Amino acid sequence: xxxxxxxxxxxxxSLWRSRGSSAFAVLAIALALVVLGSLLVVTWNAEQLLxxxxxxxxxxxxxxxDATSExxxxxxxxxxxxxxxxxxxxxxxxEALARFKREFxxxxxxxxxxxxxxxxxxxxxxxxxxxDRDGRTDAMxxxxxxxxxxxxxxxxxxxLSRVGGGLQTVRSAGFALAVLMALAAAVTVxxxxxxxxxxxxxxxxxxELVGAPMAFIRGPFVAEGFxxxxxxxxxxxxxxxxxxxxxxxxxxQDIRALLGGSTxxxxxxxxxxxxxxxxxxxxxxxxxxxxxxAG
Amino acid sequence: MIETHHLSKFYSRGLYALRDLTLTIDKAEFVFxxxxxxxxxxxxxxxxxxxxxxxxxxxxxxxxxLATLKRSEIQEYRRGIGFVFQDFKLIASRTVLxxxxxxxxxxxxxxxxxxxxxxxxxxxxxxxxRMNAYPLDLSGGEQQRIAIARALVNDPxxxxxxxxxxxxxxxxxxxxxxxxxxxxxxxxxVVVATHDRExxxxxxxxxxxxxxxxxxxxG
Numbered sequence: 037x038x039x040x041x042x043x044x045x046x047x048x049x050s051l052w053r054s055r056g057s058s059a060f061a062v063l064a065i066a067l068a069l070v071v072l073g074s075l076l077v078v079t080w081n082a083e084q085l086l087x088x089x090x091x092x093x094x095x096x097x098x099x100x101x102d103a104t105s106e107x108x109x110x111x112x113x114x115x116x117x118x119x120x121x122x123x124x125x126x127x128x129x130x131e132a133l134a135r136f137k138r139e140f141x142x143x144x145x146x147x148x149x150x151x152x153x154x155x156x157x158x159x160x161x162x163x164x165x166x167x168d169r170d171g172r173t174d175a176m177x178x179x180x181x182x183x184x185x186x187x188x189x190x191x192x193x194x195x196l197s198r199v200g201g202g203l204q205t206v207r208s209a210g211f212a213l214a215v216l217m218a219l220a221a222a223v224t225v226x227x228x229x230x231x232x233x234x235x236x237x238x239x240x241x242x243x244e245l246v247g248a249p250m251a252f253i254r255g256p257f258v259a260e261g262f263x264x265x266x267x268x269x270x271x272x273x274x275x276x277x278x279x280x281x282x283x284x285x286x287x288x289q290d291i292r293a294l295l296g297g298s299t300x301x302x303x304x305x306x307x308x309x310x311x312x313x314x315x316x317x318x319x320x321x322x323x324x325x326x327x328x329x330a331g
Numbered sequence: 332m333i334e335t336h337h338l339s340k341f342y343s344r345g346l347y348a349l350r351d352l353t354l355t356i357d358k359a360e361f362v363f364x365x366x367x368x369x370x371x372x373x374x375x376x377x378x379x380x381x382x383x384x385x386x387x388x389x390x391x392x393x394x395x396x397l398a399t400l401k402r403s404e405i406q407e408y409r410r411g412i413g414f415v416f417q418d419f420k421l422i423a424s425r426t427v428l429x430x431x432x433x434x435x436x437x438x439x440x441x442x443x444x445x446x447x448x449x450x451x452x453x454x455x456x457x458x459x460x461r462m463n464a465y466p467l468d469l470s471g472g473e474q475q476r477i478a479i480a481r482a483l484v485n486d487p488x489x490x491x492x493x494x495x496x497x498x499x500x501x502x503x504x505x506x507x508x509x510x511x512x513x514x515x516x517x518x519x520x521v522v523v524a525t526h527d528r529e530x531x532x533x534x535x536x537x538x539x540x541x542x543x544x545x546x547x548x549x550g
Contacts, residue, residue, distance in 0.1 A: 038439045038441075039439060042436065042437070238420060238422055238423075239422055239433075241420065242420060242422070242433065242434075243437050244409075245380060245382075245409060245414055246409060246410065246434045246437065246438065246485065247405070247406040247407060247408065247409030247410040247438070248406070248437035248438060249406060249438075249439070250406075252437045252438075252439070253437075
């Protein structure tokens with residue numbers, strides 16, 4: 037406990053003494069965390085949106101024009117018993133046409149000139165949450181394809197999977213970049229802490245000669261790196277927050293429209309805590325590298 | 332207390348700092364190590380402090396073979412030794428009292444006990460009135476008395492001093508030697524390396540003379 041207290045007291049004093057050079061290490065950590073944090077803000081919001089879309093994803097069952105009411109009843113019965121649907125709605129050919137004209141008014145001219153209504157009747161199915169994961173949706177889709185009266189089925193999952201895959205790629209690339217920057221930050225911390233170590237060689241020599249435990253000799257350097265990491269992380273989160281506020285103030289409306297009404301959200305406290313912990317870990321690692329030269 | 336058997340230290344073949352040294356220093360003894368520059372006095376003290384390892388032979392302190400000590404055992408061993416150097420090795424950014432309490436501080440002694448013990452030894456060397464001064468504000472003699480106080484703060488069983496009066500005038504040198512005599516009177520073994528023959532004569536203790544790494548005289 038005393039070693040811990042001593043390490044942090046001396047680490048903080050050293051950080052203050054060498055505040056000029058420490059600023060570089062703090063900035064290096066802050067920069068790495070701003071990159072990682074920005075990536076997290078983007079991917080986290082995208083994930084939330086994706087989850088929202090996934091929960092709202094609908095499965096449409098299109099019916100043949102000549103499907104009988106018995107066939108339609110059989111299809112609806114099958115959907116109800118599948119355990120995958122939380123609700124369903126029958127959309128007649130007339131309703132489908134009216135909906136198209138309402139939602140795409142500028143294209144409504146395209147529907148004129150047909151002898152018959154070209155839109156098929158359909159049953160729109162709302163899926164239960166989790167039905168996708170445990171295979172109930174797949175089973176229902178397979179079963180539906182075999183039923184008489186079913187012309188086709190459409191499910192939004194494919195493009196959601198593709199967006200999810202793309203997001204994963206972005207996340208991996210960004211994570212790799214953040215790791216590289218974190219390594220660079222750790223090296224910067226190690227260099228700065230080592231500079232401080234040179235200035236304390238007399239103290240270190242005395243500590244060694246009196247038989248001070250290693251925790252007292254090396255601890256302050258690890259603590260200094262830890263503090264640099266912590267300050268860097270707090271700086272990064274502050275910068276991210278300010279950036280977020282600016283983006284939200286300037287482009288908030290546009291983003292909301294783009295996201296279909298959802299607002300852009302900042303990182304949850306849990307992720308901010310992880311960022312701070314990450315910064316402290318990177319700083320400590322740098323401090324530890326430098327401390328190997330002490331004692 | 333200290334025993335060496337055919338102790339040698341060389342840095343490269345043929346360049347011996349110490350050669351085949353066999354000697355005994357008893358518990359509570361005061362011994363001078365003397366000889367010209369390059370005789371091996373500092374090397375012997377460095378071996379005693381385990382700043383270096385012997386190349387050949389053995390060195391025992393209180394029955395412990397120093398050559399076989401592990402890192403954690405070295406730390407433990409050093410806690411029983413006080414050291415004083417010619418250049419004082421005081422920390423310029425710390426006050427006199429902080430310089431002394433630094434030792435118990437980094438050994439994990441509770442703060443109140445650190446200050447109490449530091450003040451006791453500072454009083455013992457007669458510099459309690461300078462406790463808040465910084466080393467660079469003190470004279471050479473005062474700085475060396477602070478270094479001695481620091482060496483004593485941990486109640487060592489052995490005090491070693493490497494040319495402790497090298498930077499001091501004769502009167503101050505004798506004053507410092509009197510402090511070592513008092514330390515020794517309390518039962519602490521004292522080994523002082525010096526090339527000052529006159530000082531040795533004035534203090535009048537057993538003297539081991541080294542020359543070119545060899546023991547040439549014991550008297």
